[in-house]
Amino acid sequence: MHFLQLFGIDMFGVKSGIPLPFGIINVKKKTPQRFDGGSLGLITPKEHKNMYGNAIGCTSKCPICKDKATIEKFYDVYYNADILSPSIKIHESFESLAQFLIGRQNILDNTFRKNYIVKRKFLADAVRGILNQDPTQGNLFGQ
Numbered sequence: 808m809h810f811l812q813l814f815g816i817d818m819f820g821v822k823s824g825i826p827l828p829f830g831i832i833n834v835k836k837k838t839p840q841r842f843d844g845g846s847l848g849l850i851t852p853k854e855h856k857n858m859y860g861n862a863i864g865c866t867s868k869c870p871i872c873k874d875k876a877t878i879e880k881f882y883d884v885y886y887n888a889d890i891l892s893p894s895i896k897i898h899e900s901f902e903s904l905a906q907f908l909i910g911r912q913n914i915l916d917n918t919f920r921k922n923y924i925v926k927r928k929f930l931a932d933a934v935r936g937i938l939n940q941d942p943t944q945g946n947l948f949g950q
């Protein structure tokens with residue numbers, strides 16, 4: 808969704824989904840993915856460990872992560888309470904807002920490509936893959 812900031816869109820809504828009644832439907836749990844503001848992508852706990860070790864990795868200091876000292880504590884608390892999915896959505900909302908504000912400031916400072924896109928892996932990959940451009944050079948119109 809942060810790719811859209813390249814086109815001047817700096818607001819979005821996070822789809823929360825409809826909660827399923829507990830116990831009625833046996834939902835297969837899949838590997839959780841949490842939004843990472845540092846790379847602007849969804850990463851698994853294993854990828855998080857590789858990138859940040861056991862640090863919580865929440866730049867927005869959102870209310871979900873605020874009292875969690877480590878990423879293991881985050882997953883322990885919310886996974887075991889069976890509220891991991893909404894917890895990840897709330898974290899994503901706060902983290903995305905923080906990144907949109909940082910991106911906005913970089914756009915105003917004319918450093919969006921140089922200081923923002925290049926340092927965010929998933930956004931830089933999207934610029935390369937979708938726009939077929941070097942994320943460090945030029946603008947959206949190839950100039």
Ligand SMILES: [Zn+2]
Pocket residue numbers: 865867868869870871872873898899901902
């Ligand atoms: Zn957070």
